[in-house]
Amino acid sequence: MKPSITLGVLCALLSEVAALTCYQCAAGTSQTCTNTETCSAGSCASMTVNAYAGGIKAEVADLRACSPVDQCISGSMNFGIARSTISTKCCKTDLCNSQKTPELNTNTTPNGKQCFTCEGDDCTKQLSCGGNEDRCVKATATVSGQTVTTKGCASSSICAGDLSAQLSTLGIGLNCCEGNLCNSAKSVGQSVLLLLGSLVSVLLFH
Template sequence: MSDRSTMQNLVLILGIVLLPRACALKCYECIPDLSGSCAQTTKECPSNTQCGSVRVTSYAGNSKLVDIKAKSCAAAEECVQASINFGVSQTLLTSKCCTSDLCNSQDAPEGSISSPNGKKCFQCDGNDCTKTLNCNGDEDHCISTSVTSGGQKVTVKGCASKVVCSSTQSAQIAGIIGTEISCCQGDLCNSAISTTAGLLLFVTPLISLVLFS
């Protein structure tokens, strides 16, 4: 065997041995429990993922109801910013992703409520779902869903970012109550049942926790 062939075989063997290690990105993981607290650990992530930090903040008016932080491996499509606005409450999702070992040591930044964008959707006040809601920021879809309150299902309507309504969104969104949402585009289009997007929401009472898969 020639020296050239020997060198090629050696490079091939080294590549086979070293490549899996090179592709195994190590990230911090911190998956909160229902109280919002978590113990930070490290884990090796699958290929084609990044290290991610996510933060979910819910507001009722100017009062902060929920501020949940999590860290884990994340697919590129899970590195998003999103907003869901039901009028009585607004929930903001922010994320921060990176591609080097243990680079997700910092929490994702806290989201802030944006200014109205001119789009309008229906919202519900009890059983009256004819009130008009001004959408904010990148909330370019109207949504309808239902939540369980006091043992009864209650319809809620409002505004949402496009990513929340995307049927191709592969992020795992888990929670106490899982329910499908319906999305549509166009002012005040959510007065009736619209196209279902197969996305689960975590609601307490609306949305309070989003976890990476």
């Protein structure tokens, strides 16, 4: 299982936009990033993504690429069975994104926010958000012609307008709202694992 809805987010974040030479790669934990790319505007970015399943770290991604400064976000998304954190650092000199960004603080202390989440086809379950997750979210993607939906909590930075617009061009819908349980209890969910798998594919092959 690769529990990271935010892997779809990464593809949108790390698009080519800067007049710089930046490192560009998706390195594993023991790999060295040596590939570079030339960008037309913006900044270089280093991003660390951690994915957790049942509170246990299940995946780590270390990404380097060009990125607009306004998309250098840090935050988390929590879908109950899976939670992912993104930590990004941007800079504006050639090859300045050589170092891995430290992972985001994994504070999961409940903050009083409640959102609906999906377990299988049942999206009436309630989830306690943690840390700086101050928004409810509904994420959708199309997998083999079928729309897959999952729900949960997210940091407000994940819900940035420019990021959501870029995700829509990749066939990924991300809808955020502010009130408790504002992301609807209607049971439209499918398997969250299908959705997560499709987002991994977007990152790897886009």
